[in-house]
Amino acid sequence: MTALLDVADVSKVFPVGAGPGAWSRLKRRFTGGVETLPKVYAVDDVSFVIGKGETVGLVGESGCGKSTLVRALTRLIDVSDGSIKLGERELSLKAARVFARDRDRARIQMVFQDAGESVNPRFNAFAAIADPLRRLRKLRGKALTERVETVASQCGLPLQLLSRFPHQLSGGQRARVGIARAIAVTPELLVLDEPTAALDVSVQVVILQLLQRLKKELGMSYLFVSHDLSVVRLLCDRVLVMYLGKIVESGPAGEVFEHPLHPYTQALVAAVPRLDENGGERLRLSGEPRSPIDPDPNVCRFYGRCPRGTDLCKTKMPALRSFGVREEHQVACHFAEEFLPKV
Amino acid sequence: MTPVPALSVEGLSVEFRTRSGIVRALDNVSFAVAKGETIALVGESGSGKSVTAYAVMGILDPAGRVSAGRAMLGDLDLLSASPKALADVRGRKIAMIFQNPRTALNPIRTVGKQIADVLIRHGNISRHAAPAQAVEMLRAVGITDPSRRAKAYPFEMSGGMCQRVMIAIALAAKPSLLIADEPTTGLDVTTQAVIMDLVNDLAKELGMATIFITHDLALAGQRSARIVVMHAGHVVENAPTRELFENPRHPYTAELIAATPDAAQSLDELAAVPGMLPDLRRTDLPPCRYSERCPRKLAACAQPLPQPIPGTTHFVACWNPLPEHALSAPKVSAA
Numbered sequence: 118m119t120a121l122l123d124v125a126d127v128s129k130v131f132p133v134g135a136g137p138g139a140w141s142r143l144k145r146r147f148t149g150g151v152e153t154l155p156k157v158y159a160v161d162d163v164s165f166v167i168g169k170g171e172t173v174g175l176v177g178e179s180g181c182g183k184s185t186l187v188r189a190l191t192r193l194i195d196v197s198d199g200s201i202k203l204g205e206r207e208l209s210l211k212a213a214r215v216f217a218r219d220r221d222r223a224r225i226q227m228v229f230q231d232a233g234e235s236v237n238p239r240f241n242a243f244a245a246i247a248d249p250l251r252r253l254r255k256l257r258g259k260a261l262t263e264r265v266e267t268v269a270s271q272c273g274l275p276l277q278l279l280s281r282f283p284h285q286l287s288g289g290q291r292a293r294v295g296i297a298r299a300i301a302v303t304p305e306l307l308v309l310d311e312p313t314a315a316l317d318v319s320v321q322v323v324i325l326q327l328l329q330r331l332k333k334e335l336g337m338s339y340l341f342v343s344h345d346l347s348v349v350r351l352l353c354d355r356v357l358v359m360y361l362g363k364i365v366e367s368g369p370a371g372e373v374f375e376h377p378l379h380p381y382t383q384a385l386v387a388a389v390p391r392l393d394e395n396g397g398e399r400l401r402l403s404g405e406p407r408s409p410i411d412p413d414p415n416v417c418r419f420y421g422r423c424p425r426g427t428d429l430c431k432t433k434m435p436a437l438r439s440f441g442v443r444e445e446h447q448v449a450c451h452f453a454e455e456f457l458p459k460v
Numbered sequence: 461m462t463p464v465p466a467l468s469v470e471g472l473s474v475e476f477r478t479r480s481g482i483v484r485a486l487d488n489v490s491f492a493v494a495k496g497e498t499i500a501l502v503g504e505s506g507s508g509k510s511v512t513a514y515a516v517m518g519i520l521d522p523a524g525r526v527s528a529g530r531a532m533l534g535d536l537d538l539l540s541a542s543p544k545a546l547a548d549v550r551g552r553k554i555a556m557i558f559q560n561p562r563t564a565l566n567p568i569r570t571v572g573k574q575i576a577d578v579l580i581r582h583g584n585i586s587r588h589a590a591p592a593q594a595v596e597m598l599r600a601v602g603i604t605d606p607s608r609r610a611k612a613y614p615f616e617m618s619g620g621m622c623q624r625v626m627i628a629i630a631l632a633a634k635p636s637l638l639i640a641d642e643p644t645t646g647l648d649v650t651t652q653a654v655i656m657d658l659v660n661d662l663a664k665e666l667g668m669a670t671i672f673i674t675h676d677l678a679l680a681g682q683r684s685a686r687i688v689v690m691h692a693g694h695v696v697e698n699a700p701t702r703e704l705f706e707n708p709r710h711p712y713t714a715e716l717i718a719a720t721p722d723a724a725q726s727l728d729e730l731a732a733v734p735g736m737l738p739d740l741r742r743t744d745l746p747p748c749r750y751s752e753r754c755p756r757k758l759a760a761c762a763q764p765l766p767q768p769i770p771g772t773t774h775f776v777a778c779w780n781p782l783p784e785h786a787l788s789a790p791k792v793s794a795a
Binding site: 179180287317318321322323326345346347348351384385387388389391401403405 | 681
C-alpha cells in the first residue's frame with residue numbers, strides 16, 4: 118500500500134502559566150521568555166502512516182492529545198517539531214494561516230464532532246456546503262449549484278432541505294451536512310472527529326454506513342477519531358491507541374481488540390459495555406492520569422495507573438516494539454511479551 | 461417484582477405548552493422500582509426518559525404540566541405533594557445525578573461547601589461538623605486527597621471527578637432512591653466503568669433503588685436488573701434484562717438491539733431503525749406511537765394499547781408482538 122500521509126516524530130507543546138497582561142509579559146522578558154515556562158506535551162513524538170484508501174482509527178481518553186494531533190495533521194495549528202508529508206508534499210513547513218489558502222488545503226478535509234455546533238448557524242445547508250467550493254475550487258453560479266446538489270444527494274441529504282438552517286435540521290441531517298461539506302472538494306484524506314458522538318444508535322448506524330459507502334465510491338482515506346471502540350472495530354482497518362500524547366499501541370483493528378498487548382488498551386477494551394455480559398470481573402484503572410506538564414522523559418506515561426507497573430517503568434520509557442506475524446502490531450510496553458496470546 | 465416498590469409511577473402523562481401546540485411528551489407511563497433494585501430507562505433522544513425523571517423530581521420546565529398519573533414514594537404522591545413536602549423529600553429520600561456535572565454544579569462555590577449544604581439541610585448534622593463530613597463523602601466516592609479537593613471549584617476538576625462530586629452530593633443524605641440521568645455521557649469508557657462501579661457499589665451498600673437513564677443499551681444491560689424501553693413518551697416494553705435481550709417482543713426493542721454496534725462483526729450486519737419519532741404536537745396521534753414506523757402493523761393497532769397486567773414480569777405494549785424467542789441470543793462478540 119502506498120502511503121498517503123506520513124507523520125514522523127510530530128510533537129506539539131503548549132507553554133502554560135504564561136498569564137495575560139503587560140506585567141507578565143514584562144516579567145517574561147527578564148526571565149528568559151516563553152522558553153522557560155512549563156510546557157504541556159500534548160503530542161509527544163508521534164509517528165504513523167496512513168495508506169491510500171485505508172481507514173485508521175485513533176482512540177484514547179479525553180485529554181490524551183487526539184484532538185491536538187488531528188488539528189496538527191489538518192494544519193489548523195502549527196506543530197512544534199516533526200514532519201507531516203501528504204504524498205510528496207511536506208506540509209509542516211507552512212504556517213497554518215498561510216496553508217488555509219494553499220492549493221493542497223482541499224486534499225485534507227475534516228468532519229467535526231457536532232455539526233450543530235461546527236456549522237455556522239447563519240449559513241443554511243446550501244451555503245455551508247458551498248463555502249469550501251467557493252473558496253478552494255473557485256466555483257460560481259451554475260457550476261456551484263450543480264456541485265452542491267451532487268454532493269448533497271451523495272450524502273443522502275434531500276435537496277429540499279438545502280435551504281434550511283442548522284437548527285431546523287435533525288441530528289442525522291446535520292451530520293450529513295457536515296460530511297457533504299467536507300467531501301465537496303474531493304479530499305484524499307478525510308479526518309473524522311467523533312462524527313457520531315452526538316447521535317442516537319439508530320441514526321449512528323445510518324451515518325456509519327454512509328461513510329463506508331462514500332469511502333468505496335470516492336476512494337478516500339479516513340482517519341477516524343473516536344472513543345467508541347465498538348464503532349472503531351467495525352469501521353477501521355488499523356487502529357492507533359494514544360495515551361497522554363504518546364502512541365502506546367497500533368496495529369490491525371481486529372488483532373488489537375482481540376489481543377491487546379498494552380495494559381492501557383486492555384483496560385480500554387475491558388471497559389466497553391457489551392450486550393452479552395453482565396457484571397463480572399473486569400480490569401479497572403485506578404487514579405487519574407499523570408500530569409502532561411513537563412513529564413519525566415524516563416518514566417512510562419502510564420506508570421501509576423498501570424496494574425503491571427514495576428520499578429523498570431519508573432526509570433525507562435518503553436519504546437514502540439513490533440510484534441505479530443507481519444510485524445504490524447506495535448506496542449510500547451516493557452512487558453508486552455507476557456500478554457502475547459499463547460500459541 | 462417484589463411487593464415493596466421504592467417508587468411506583470402509575471399512568472404518568474406530561475404535556476408541554478409550546479407556541480406551535482401542545483406536546484404530549486409522556487402518555488400513560490407506568491413502571492415501578494423495588495427497594496435495592498436497579499432499573500434502566502432506555503430510548504432514543506426525545507423518547508421522554510429525562511422528562512419522566514424531571515416529573516418525578518418535580519423539576520419540570522414551567523411550560524410542562526403533569527396532566528395525569530401518580531408517582532408513589534411510599535405513601536406520598538410526589539406529583540400532588542406540596543412544594544414544602546417535596547423539598548423535604550428531595551435530597552433526603554430521592555436524589556438525582558444530572559447528565560452534565562459541569563453545568564449542574566455551582567461554578568462559584570467550592571465542592572466541599574456544596575456537599576456540606578446538602579448535609580446541613582438534610583443530614584441531621586451541625587453546621588460545624590458538616591465540612592468534615594463533606595470531606596468524608598469525597599473520600600467515599602474515591603477522590604484522592606479529599607481535604608485539598610474539597611476546597612476546589614468545579615472548573616478545577618476533570619469531568620470524571622466532577623461526576624464523583626455529583627454522586628457525593630446526591631448520596632450525602634443517604635437517599636432510598638437515586639435517579640441517574642445519563643451519568644456517564646461525555647466521559648471516557650474507562651472513567652464510565654469506574655463511575656458506574658461506584659454507583660453500583662454505593663447503591664448496594666445503602667440498599668438504594670436506582671433508576672438509571674441511558675441511551676446505551678449495552679451499558680443498561682450491564683448495570684441493571686430490569687430495562688424499561690421508551691419510545692415517543694410511551695413505555696413499549698418492560699422486562700428483566702436477560703429476558704429483554706434474549707427475547708425482545710416489541711418490534712422497536714428488537715430494532716434497537718439490532719442497531720447496537722457491539723455484537724456485530726461488520727457494519728452491514730447493523731440495521732437502522734426505519735422512520736423517525738412522530739411529531740408529538742399532532743392531535744391525531746395513533747394509540748401506538750410506533751405504528752407509523754412499524755413493519756408489523758395490524759388493523760388492531762388502532763385500538764388503545766394493552767395495559768400492564770399486575771404480576772407479570774414481561775410487559776409489551778403491542779398488539780402484534782414478535783413471537784417468543786424470535787431472535788437467537790445475541791452473538792458472543794470476539795472483541
